[in-house]
Amino acid sequence: MKRRLAILIPVYLVTYSVCYYVAFLLRFDFSLSERYVSMYAGTLPVVLLLKLSTNIATSEWRRRFRYTSIRDVFNLFVGSSAAAVLLFCANVALFSEARIPRSVILIDWTLAMLAIGVLRMLVRVYREQVRILLRGHDGCKRTLIFRSDKNSIGILRTLQATSSDFQVVAFVDPVLRGASAVVSGVPVYAEEEGWARLAKKLRAHHVLIPSSVPGKVVRALVSECSKANLKTHIIPTVPELADGRYKVSVRDVTISDLLRREPAELDRRAIRQYVSNKRVLVTGGAGSIGSELCRQLIRLQPAELVLVDQSEFGVFTMQQELSSQYPDASLCFAVADVTDRSAMARIFESHTPQLVFHAAAYKHVPLMEDNPLAAVHNNVLGTKVVVDLSGETGVERFVFISTDKAVRPSNVMGSTKLVAEKYVQAGSRTWDTQYMCVRFGNVLNSAGSVVPTFRKQIELGGPISVTHPEMERFFMTIPEAVQLVLQAGAIGSSGDVLILEMGEPVKILDLAKDLISLSGLHYPDDIDIVFSGIRPGEKLQEELFYHCEEGTKKVHDKIFCASRKAPRLVDVHRNVNRVLESNTDDDVKQILTETVSAFVDADRATPRIRRAA
Template sequence: MLLISISIWASYLFRFEGNIPSSYLMQCLTFCIVSVITCIVSMYGFHLYNRIWQYASIIEMTAIVRAVLISCAISLLFTFFISGSYVPLSVTLLSFETMLLTLGGIRFAWRAYRSLLVRNKKNKNRALIIGAGDCGTLVARKLLASEEAAMLPVAFVDDDPAKQKREVCGLPVLGNRSIVQEAIRTHRIDDIIIAIPTASKREVANLLEICKPTGVKVKIIPRIEDLIHGKVSINEIRNVDVDDLLGRDPVKVDLQGIANYVEGKTVLVTGAGGSIGSELCRQIALYRPQKLLMLGHGENSIYAIEMEMKRQFPQQQVESVIADVQDLKRMESVFKKYAPQVVFHAAAHKHVPLMEGNPSEAIKNNVLGTKHVADCADQFGAERFVLISTDKAVNPTSVMGATKRIAEMYIQCLDKTSKTIFAAVRFGNVLGSRGSVIPRFKEQIAMGGPVTVTHPEMIRYFMTIPEAVQLVIQAGAYAKGGEVFILDMGKPVKIVDLAEDLIRLSGFQPYTDIGIEFSGIRPGEKLFEELLTNEEGIGSTKHDRIFIGQPVNINRAELDFEMKKLEKVVGEDNAIIRELLKHIVPTFQNVS
């Protein structure tokens, strides 16, 4: 009210050079009162009293202009009807301009004050944003507007020549990605934010290669498919993960092919509480099975995935089954009750060093457990059975690898006489699975090091859990019977290089800020993994990331006899068990 009154009074004073004629005083008063009323009503109508001006933008400015314009127009009409005379045009224009400046100015002054406070606040990390597009601009604005944010953006880098040497949000666009290292030195950068959510995995990996030598922390905005589930906030700026370093684009799947064998079916996932099993449940639910059976031995992990599935897929019928695959009678009762048509067998002991010390448990779970579930699938007429296997089954040097190879051999034998289609899918290490190397590295870095690597020449294939599971489900669609599908894991990665990259991208220097220690190869491990045995050869599928190892001729009677012997030696001396494993899997290198 005060600002409007001052604006109109000042307009009359300017018009009449500081001396308002008595004949215009009543008109001035009338115009003032009417304008106060109409402007307040108009501003209420445009919700200008409900806005948070700390985040004001062009939308708020437009609303102020419209509110003042409509208010002035209505006030002029009412003033004419009440006073019987027109308000001078110069007064009209001056009052409109002054009201706009004062009503808008006082609001945007608050935003400017808050922004100044944030910019001048000490102890904030200076950030360089790569990408001056919509996403980078939004991130810069949010960081500039937040007192709690730990980072303060100081500049942009963008490959678009039209943006270079210009300013965005008051910050300079210094140039393209080639000047990143120079920008870090000249602007004392502490953090880099990659704000290109539409970028492919390969492009992100290339940017990370540029950032790695700088020694500053690197953050990344989530991919565009993640952003569509909610607004960008400073909390969604995440640390770089190893899958960003791998630089692989998302897996493309044949939705129709998968739907044909999953949709409307009863699907059983064993080991459903584990890293792979739980992700299988999440992704299978997308293809609308009639019923999803989640079987596991640990009640806590099964309860956790059950709650998640009910929250994310409320329409999906799910059934949690607490059971041990080692218990044949329990498996038979599960198959008899639910009659699953598709089985994904993910239940297994997977930790190599632990199984070296407990080979009997590896046999009971990985061999006999697989036999029980596979036999039930055959006996109760399941349509498909997909075994989750590992690259450690190829020329194994560990008990775990040998037991998984026997599991592969058994389902290949069973496939020859069964109406059920049996297949195995073999892949390497998955990032972020329980007990895997990457979470351990991150923990060690957070604690200040040292990071422990087993051997400087240790090499592994890596894949993210979601992409591995997508390819497993896809491979199930290609199965004709007896195949071992091999997933393309990309280029093998040196573990020590991975550790060094993680240290650098966390803002530290390897061997200087964070040490790396070599602890020696653990029992059962080998320096590099293979994906195919010599006998299997390789064939292609319709999918460029899935290959087929051809079935190997295995004598069913001999294998059954050896597996019975294996069952009898459970609990015996470890050396005896290893000798028998060596007899069944001749390529097993008994190094322990």
């Protein structure tokens, strides 16, 4: 800063002195008498002092020239006007015998403002245009920017301000029709002209896509650009981007970008209200959903956050992450098994949580088919322990993380989650705690899920193994799922089953092809796909609603609420005990089948909720 001031102050002093002298020349038709030359010399120190003072007051020298914006020009106008007003006052108070002509003050105000404004713009033009021309186009990446809205224009300004290797040659807008336009000196072309034609015409090799573009659009865009030999990149859009004050990070398109949806409008006030200054406990806190829950909860400033997980390494990893990022937060990390009632009771007694998010569960369908006793023990008994302790210790709100596989389940994992759902609902008829279930489909990039598995197979050279060409699943990114879980916890009532709107299902085959393409490879030339057949317990398509839940109303833009009559705890308790008392894999599968069949049959007998308008 000192070095900048050492340069700026002399430059400003010279500029102001010249402008003040030229104001006299213009006023007197370039013929100055000795009287006015003497007046100029005698009043110049006061003029410079007033102008330097207003510069300090308006932080003129703290505003970077290379990022000059409309706000900076307005600040210059305010400072110059203030200096002119002060000079008028000083003219009356200090120069009674030889007052400066008022027209000179007005001319000087105009000249000084124009001179400093032009100086600022020249620095920016040099940084953004001249330097690029001087160094030539060698090494520059000729680039198209998708859309021409404020986010895209912000990207352009950032790239220009940071002297990036990406040389923007055009915007490509899907809305524009007919004749092209020009924005910030860059032409805008209609997407209907075709990406291949535009790439050839403009000699472009890259496309920058704002991160606000929905995944469905990104997917189509990546496909079209790939055919035109254009490499696609994602650029995050943040509020600071439009000012050009922060260097944007350009990254390759990921599978999450292809499946991203329009951001949900969250009631952040309601979420913060039920989390802030509360003691919060998260089971399965080291897992994919649980860990993200902890990350988002800690930002809401709970009184205490208790993370519980049976994985010592997982808990250690989260401890290192959260403790370093939030050193002042009240955090507790407990290595414990949710099926161990005595251990969980000690945790509840020590921390008396007010909110509980139960995310601990075994989730891998084929693995649980081979280990049904373990699935029942963890998913059913673990839920029972946490539900019971929450009710007995007066927890205010309990949120259970469920799955679409609990809808008419065809496998052990889904069956255990359905039984757990029923037990949570039954708790709402027994204790004052507000119990609710949040049901949603698959999340991207969770541990052991399909995307990391496909990536590993690609790294090994393939082939990618897909169970069936028609296999479909609902997908959502982990951060979005957790945001909606928190929102559901804020708006749900006791006994509710809240179902997240998952969008359109995605074919696993398409997902595999997308991952191959994003890896810079081609199917089937570089990586092949083989079909291994449906595994035990799997469905071709998953469901989110039971018959009686179809047509249920939305309580949020992306959340449905299935308000169903909760079963009695004594009835569910009887079924749960039968399941837990099973001693062999065959027995537990048989009893699970009978129990789940009873629940599903009861659902069929329940009248459908009238479809919301």
